[in-house]
Amino acid sequence: MDILNTEIQFLPGVGPKRASLLAKELNIITYRDMLYTFPFRYVDRTNIQNIADIVPTMAYVQIKGKVVAKTIAGERRKSRLVITVADATGRLDLVFFQGIKWMNDRARIGDEYIVFGKPSVFGGEINMVHPELESPGAKAATYGSSLTGVYPSTERLKNSGITNKVFTKLMATLLGIVGNGIQENIPEYIVRKSGIIPRREALKSIHFPPGTAELGKASFRLKFEELFLLQLSLLKQRYSRMYEEDGIRMPAVGEAFNKCYNALPFDLTGAQKRVIREIRDDMKSGRQMNRLLQGDVGSGKTLVALMTALIAIGNGYQACIMAPTEVLAQQHFGNLKKYLAPLFPVDWTENEAEGGFGIALLTGSSKAKQRRMIDKGLREGHIKIIVGTHALIEDNVVFRSLGLAVIDEQHRFGVAQRSKLWNKTEGSAPPHVLVMTATPIPRTLAMTLYGDLEVSVIDELPPGRKPVRTIHATETKRAAMYNFIQQQIALGRQVFIVYPLIFESEKMDYANLEKGYEAIVEAFPFPKYRTAIVHGKQSNEEKNRNMKAFVEGRADILVATSVIEVGVDVPNATVMVIESAERFGLSQLHQLRGRVGRGSESSYCILMTDFRISRESKKRIDLMCSTEDGFVLAEEDMKMRGPGDIEGTMQSGMPVDLKIASLGKDGDILEFARKTAREVLSTDPLLQMESNALLLRSLATYRDTPADYSKIS
Numbered sequence: 001m002d003i004l005n006t007e008i009q010f011l012p013g014v015g016p017k018r019a020s021l022l023a024k025e026l027n028i029i030t031y032r033d034m035l036y037t038f039p040f041r042y043v044d045r046t047n048i049q050n051i052a053d054i055v056p057t058m059a060y061v062q063i064k065g066k067v068v069a070k071t072i073a074g075e076r077r078k079s080r081l082v083i084t085v086a087d088a089t090g091r092l093d094l095v096f097f098q099g100i101k102w103m104n105d106r107a108r109i110g111d112e113y114i115v116f117g118k119p120s121v122f123g124g125e126i127n128m129v130h131p132e133l134e135s136p137g138a139k140a141a142t143y144g145s146s147l148t149g150v151y152p153s154t155e156r157l158k159n160s161g162i163t164n165k166v167f168t169k170l171m172a173t174l175l176g177i178v179g180n181g182i183q184e185n186i187p188e189y190i191v192r193k194s195g196i197i198p199r200r201e202a203l204k205s206i207h208f209p210p211g212t213a214e215l216g217k218a219s220f221r222l223k224f225e226e227l228f229l230l231q232l233s234l235l236k237q238r239y240s241r242m243y244e245e246d247g248i249r250m251p252a253v254g255e256a257f258n259k260c261y262n263a264l265p266f267d268l269t270g271a272q273k274r275v276i277r278e279i280r281d282d283m284k285s286g287r288q289m290n291r292l293l294q295g296d297v298g299s300g301k302t303l304v305a306l307m308t309a310l311i312a313i314g315n316g317y318q319a320c321i322m323a324p325t326e327v328l329a330q331q332h333f334g335n336l337k338k339y340l341a342p343l344f345p346v347d348w349t350e351n352e353a354e355g356g357f358g359i360a361l362l363t364g365s366s367k368a369k370q371r372r373m374i375d376k377g378l379r380e381g382h383i384k385i386i387v388g389t390h391a392l393i394e395d396n397v398v399f400r401s402l403g404l405a406v407i408d409e410q411h412r413f414g415v416a417q418r419s420k421l422w423n424k425t426e427g428s429a430p431p432h433v434l435v436m437t438a439t440p441i442p443r444t445l446a447m448t449l450y451g452d453l454e455v456s457v458i459d460e461l462p463p464g465r466k467p468v469r470t471i472h473a474t475e476t477k478r479a480a481m482y483n484f485i486q487q488q489i490a491l492g493r494q495v496f497i498v499y500p501l502i503f504e505s506e507k508m509d510y511a512n513l514e515k516g517y518e519a520i521v522e523a524f525p526f527p528k529y530r531t532a533i534v535h536g537k538q539s540n541e542e543k544n545r546n547m548k549a550f551v552e553g554r555a556d557i558l559v560a561t562s563v564i565e566v567g568v569d570v571p572n573a574t575v576m577v578i579e580s581a582e583r584f585g586l587s588q589l590h591q592l593r594g595r596v597g598r599g600s601e602s603s604y605c606i607l608m609t610d611f612r613i614s615r616e617s618k619k620r621i622d623l624m625c626s627t628e629d630g631f632v633l634a635e636e637d638m639k640m641r642g643p644g645d646i647e648g649t650m651q652s653g654m655p656v657d658l659k660i661a662s663l664g665k666d667g668d669i670l671e672f673a674r675k676t677a678r679e680v681l682s683t684d685p686l687l688q689m690e691s692n693a694l695l696l697r698s699l700a701t702y703r704d705t706p707a708d709y710s711k712i713s
């Protein structure tokens with residue numbers, strides 16, 4: 001047995017109680033988990049600061065001072081111990097809420113200590129809560145390292161005595177036991193070629209770095225290892241699929257495609273043509289297509305979906321297009337009808353002969369009778385294209401021959417929901433799958449999350465689009481903003497006004513929304529102005545009615561929460577006002593802005609914020625005002641917030657549990673790791689060669705590690 005699989009409770013100094021705590025708090029179950037729990041920061045223990053130089057923004061500091069005063073304040077459970085220490089430059093309060101008695105007995109007036117902790121501010125004064133104290137005489141345990149790692153921790157761990165010092169000591173014990181037995185998990189030839197240091201050395205140095213140079217090498221090795229195994233596992237899945245002939249072969253383009261293509265009122269963009277070609281190649285290959293189509297808002301993905309559906313039909317199969325909301329499904333259906341109805345008879349009935357070109361819409365609000373007809377039409381094959389919402393994945397929806405499933409704005413669907421579509425046609429090959437998303441996903445993230453999907457990108461907008469002018473304004477400009485809206489409405493245009501919706505304070509958010517709505521109705525009185533409101537608390541019916549009023553031009557202003565973020569296409573809308581814009585993330589702001597600028601008129605996005613906003617928020621707002629490139633914004637967003645926050649990451653269902661690499665910062669290593677993985681697989685796609693046997697074993701270990709979705713970083 002691999003010694004790294006030993007349960008952590010058997011490590012001297014741990015035992016069952018601490019083991020269960022480590023499992024709960026840090027997900028550490030085995031020796032391996034412990035070894036792969038890395039410091040997130042290092043402190044140079046030889047560096048002692050003056051108390052006077054401490055500022056609250058410092059992460060961790062170390063000072064040397066004498067205890068000059070002690071007080072215990074508060075009552076029973078709320079009591080606290082304050083130990084004041086002083087050096088030649090000033091005084092500092094150390095605050096303890098736990099272990100008061102122990103600490104009080106230990107620290108005597110006049111004693112000198114090395115104090116290590118994180119500065120915080122209380123009542124305008126800098127202090128330190130629960131720092132670590134060490135006598136300067138007692139030689140600090142450095143384990144031969146000049147840098148001390150700071151490990152992730154939690155309140156509960158600290159309160160149970162597993163401080164950073166204790167954790168470090170346990171790590172030293174562990175390395176003492178397993179250190180020399182740590183086996184390589186990447187074949188020697190790859191280690192040599194990539195110029196990485198051996199695993200054993202890396203794991204020692206990452207915990208107890210002899211110096212910064214060694215730390216750098218250790219961190220590179222471990223990041224590479226992590227990303228390489230991840231890429232290898234994802235690419236291998238893809239390669240195995242390519243080797244199996246498991247898809248529906250669709251050799252023809254078909255008459256429907258050609259007829260529609262020739263009738264289009266505009267030329268497809270170069271990017272649209274390229275993407276359709278990529279899709280077409282997949283569909284005729286005999287392998288199942290699993291393709292992600294990325295394209296910024298307004299880049300014309302819907303049309304690509306339609307053309308793709310027509311290929312499926314041209315080969316005698318059915319297609320379905322699934323959208324995340326009813327409004328979007330209706331919109332897609334409307335578009336489909338617009339393009340297809342002039343060319344083909346699209347109506348279908350129960351009695352229509354097979355071979356008709358039926359298109360249908362199925363949503364949660366479809367009536368029972370209609371639903372039964374649709375079920376029948378799908379089973380018998382009269383319906384060629386069905387557009388719908390989640391209703392499409394219900395069990396009673398069965399196709400005669402589903403050849404293509406298009407999923408729009410995929411981040412709203414989980415993997416489990418998607419895979420239900422696979423089994424809609426009994427007994428035959430799974431349908432081709434095209435997943436579309438308008439959330440621009442940075443390359444590094446896409447490579448990781450969708451490593452098993454082919455990726456197509458529409459990186460070109462249809463011609464004639466005017467850029468959206470983005471303006472930052474504060475409350476003092478509200479009157480001017482209203483004025484501007486009135487002018488736009490006088491020109492016959494429509495306006496979105498969006499309020500943030502953040503779940504923690506849902507009640508307050510709705511209060512804001514409602515107050516905002518009242519203010520708008522007052523400033524824009526009916527009947528001169530018609531204002532509609534849409535939010536998540538409304539019934540589906542109400543939401544649809546109001547949304548429709550705006551889409552059809554019966555309302556001038558739409559007040560909404562971010563529910564309108566996805567996909568809605570109202571070319572006549574030229575102004576997007578975003579209230580409390582500082583509360584939105586970059587990607588979300590970009591999605592919202594994408595709702596305007598879809599027609600031929602000049603469009604505007606007005607970002608309203610408080611007069612005082614954080615530096616971080618200001619940076620986001622400035623960035624929005626300076627670029628419209630969704631990919632630039634997504635990259636920046638990821639750098640600023642970490643990829644875990646990017647919408648869809650969590651729901652995408654891919655097990656990404658990176659312990660040391662960061663998708664935002666380690667893009668270069670990721671590319672290198674992916675390239676290396678590709679090279680390995682290009683000669684040995686299924687890793688059957690002797691020289692790669694170790695990799696197969698490493699992948700098995702790697703996959704057995706339970707994924708922790710809460711820590712994508």
Ligand code: ADP
Binds near residue numbers: 299567
């Ligand atoms: P997306 O779904 O990518 O956000 P849509 O497919 O809704 O974008 O397209 C946005 C608008 O652009 C639609 O009104 C559509 O008819 C139009 N459009 C799509 N492709 C082209 C093109 N090649 N030339 C001109 N207009 C186009």
Ligand code: MG
Binds near residue numbers: 301302567
């Ligand atoms: Mg769309």
